[in-house]
Each structure stands twice: as structure tokens, then as C-alpha cells.
Amino acid sequence: MLILECPYCGVKAEETELSPGYEAHLKRFGxxxxxxxxxxxxxxxxxxxxxHFERWRHTYGCGKWFLAxxxxxxxxxxxxxxxxxxxxPADIIAKIQAxxxxxxxxx
Amino acid sequence: MSDPVSALNGASFQGFATIxxxxxxxxxxxxxxxxKSLDKAIKAVTGTRVxxxxxIEIKGDHACGWMSPDEYLLILPYAEVGEAMGKLAKALAxxxxxxxxxxxxxxxxxxxxxxxxxxxxxxxxxxxxxxxxGELRRSRAAQVAAAIWQQDQGFTLVCFRSVASYVMGxxxxxxxxxxxx
Numbered sequence: 001m002l003i004l005e006c007p008y009c010g011v012k013a014e015e016t017e018l019s020p021g022y023e024a025h026l027k028r029f030g031x032x033x034x035x036x037x038x039x040x041x042x043x044x045x046x047x048x049x050x051x052h053f054e055r056w057r058h059t060y061g062c063g064k065w066f067l068a069x070x071x072x073x074x075x076x077x078x079x080x081x082x083x084x085x086x087x088x089p090a091d092i093i094a095k096i097q098a099x100x101x102x103x104x105x106x107x
Numbered sequence: 108m109s110d111p112v113s114a115l116n117g118a119s120f121q122g123f124a125t126i127x128x129x130x131x132x133x134x135x136x137x138x139x140x141x142x143k144s145l146d147k148a149i150k151a152v153t154g155t156r157v158x159x160x161x162x163i164e165i166k167g168d169h170a171c172g173w174m175s176p177d178e179y180l181l182i183l184p185y186a187e188v189g190e191a192m193g194k195l196a197k198a199l200a201x202x203x204x205x206x207x208x209x210x211x212x213x214x215x216x217x218x219x220x221x222x223x224x225x226x227x228x229x230x231x232x233x234x235x236x237x238x239x240x241g242e243l244r245r246s247r248a249a250q251v252a253a254a255i256w257q258q259d260q261g262f263t264l265v266c267f268r269s270v271a272s273y274v275m276g277x278x279x280x281x282x283x284x285x286x287x288x
Contacts, residue, residue, distance in 0.1 A: 060245065
């Protein structure tokens with residue numbers, strides 16, 4: 001069971017109160033971009049075994065979208081943070097680096 | 108004018124806790140964030156302070172609950188809703204907000220008795236041991252969205268009117284005598 005703390009309302013919500021939003025920090029390529037860029041934006045996902053950044057929505061609670069950093073192999077949650085950022089906050093990165101010294105960064 | 112009718116016409120059930128459908132209850136959803144006149148507007152309608160995150164401020168039959176960072180639920184007697192909408196519009200004039208009368212879109216239940224929490228423990232993914240007095244918890248009851256808070260030795264549960272009979276069924280089944288935790 002995955003338990004994520006909603007950064008907006010502070011509820012430690014379990015998975016069934018949330019909706020998944022898949023990979024976080026995608027850069028959108030829309031009109032004017034090359035077909036390769038658009039294809040990559042549309043279809044190419046990381047699907048890593050290990051550290052992963054995801055979007056989640058607190059559907060049954062406050063209804064807000066937030067982002068979470070977790071490990072897909074162990075289900076360890078490194079932290080959650082509000083969605084109004086374009087890259088993971090420094091404290092989350094530091095926490096992941098402390099727990100996973102060989103992690104290569106989120107890019 | 109026609110009389111307002113609650114979703115289940117005041118249905119009730121006596122198990123190891125008492126389940127009552129109450130209402131009609133006046134409810135206004137107010138969406139607003141960081142407004143200058145917000146505390147004044149809420150005070151004018153419910154007579155309470157602006158609630159802290161995840162809290163509900165109760166004053167008699169009026170209350171104001173925190174639903175999300177930009178949403179409040181104002182609870183008041185059904186007959187006062189029209190007047191309250193006017194007060195809100197006046198107090199928040201010129202500021203970006205949305206106030207909607209949702210009284211007829213919701214159903215409200217009371218779960219009362221010493222073991223009222225057990226009825227809900229079976230239905231909601233909520234840690235009731237850590238639920239604080241004055242906390243409004245939005246979550247789900249089995250398959251549908253619901254919000255609960257503690258009030259007067261029991262719980263008040265709010266859900267959508269369209270699922271009122273489903274929720275009544277859940278609560279009734281959960282409160283069956285002999286099924287205490």
C-alpha cells in the first residue's frame with residue numbers, strides 16, 4: 001500500500017484516495033515542434049526501476065494535483081511537493097541522493 | 108413555495124449506532140483564495156472565523172469548513188441560504204470568487220452513539236484514532252466521496268445527493284447489531 005502525504009492539506013492519504021497522473025516534469029512540445037520532439041513528448045516515458053517522479057491527484061480529498069518522488073522497486077517515498085514547480089525541489093533531491101548515492105539525477 | 112425535501116426524506120436506522128438522514132441543510136460552496144474580505148464575508152454568513160486547513164468552525168447551527176486551499180463549505184439553516192448568497196455577493200463584490208448554493212445537491216447523515224466511529228471505520232480509509240476534534244476529513248465512504256466531522260457525540264457525513272441511498276445502505280449495513288469491531 002502506497003501512502004503519500006498531500007502537500008496541500010497534509011492528509012496522509014493512501015493510494016485509494018488518490019488518482020495517478022503518471023510521469024511528472026514533462027516538457028510539452030506542441031505546435032511548431034518537430035515530429036520527433038512531439039512523439040517523444042507524447043509517447044516516450046521513462047518507466048525506471050528505481051527513483052521516479054510522478055503526478056498524483058488527491059481526488060477524494062482536496063482535489064489538488066501534487067508531485068511525488070518514490071522508488072518503483074521498493075515503494076519507498078522520498079517526498080511529495082506542490083505541482084507548481086518545473087523541477088524537483090532541492091530538499092527532495094538531497095534526500096534521494098542520501099538514500100540512493102548512485103542515482104543519476106532526474107533528467 | 109414548495110417545501111424542500113431531503114434526499115431520503117429523513118430515513119433512519121437503529122443499529123449499534125443510530126443513523127439518521129438529516130436535512131435539508133443549507134450549504135454553500137465558496138471558492139476563494141487570499142481575498143481581503145474573505146474573513147468578513149464568512150463572518151457575515153456563518154458567524155465563524157475562517158477555518159484553518161482541514162478544520163471546521165462550528166457555531167450553533169452554522170459552520171464553515173475548509174475543503175481545499177481555495178474552497179470553503181458554509182453550512183447554515185436551509186431557509187437562510189438565499190439571504191446568505193446576497194451577503195456573500197455584497198461582501199466579496201469586485202473580488203474573484205465563486206459562491207454556489209449546493210444545498211439540494213447534497214445529502215447529510217448523522218451517525219450517533221458511543222460506537223459511531225466504528226460504523227465509519229469500516230467504510231473509510233481514515234485513521235480515526237488520529238482524527239482531531241474540529242477536523243473536517245474529506246475522503247471516501249466505500250466507493251463514493253464523503254466528508255465527515257465530529258459534532259455533538261457523533262459524526263456528520265456529507266455526500267452527493269445522487270448517492271444518498273447508496274450511502275444509507277452502507278451505513279445501515281455497517282451499523283448492523285453484532286458487527287461491532
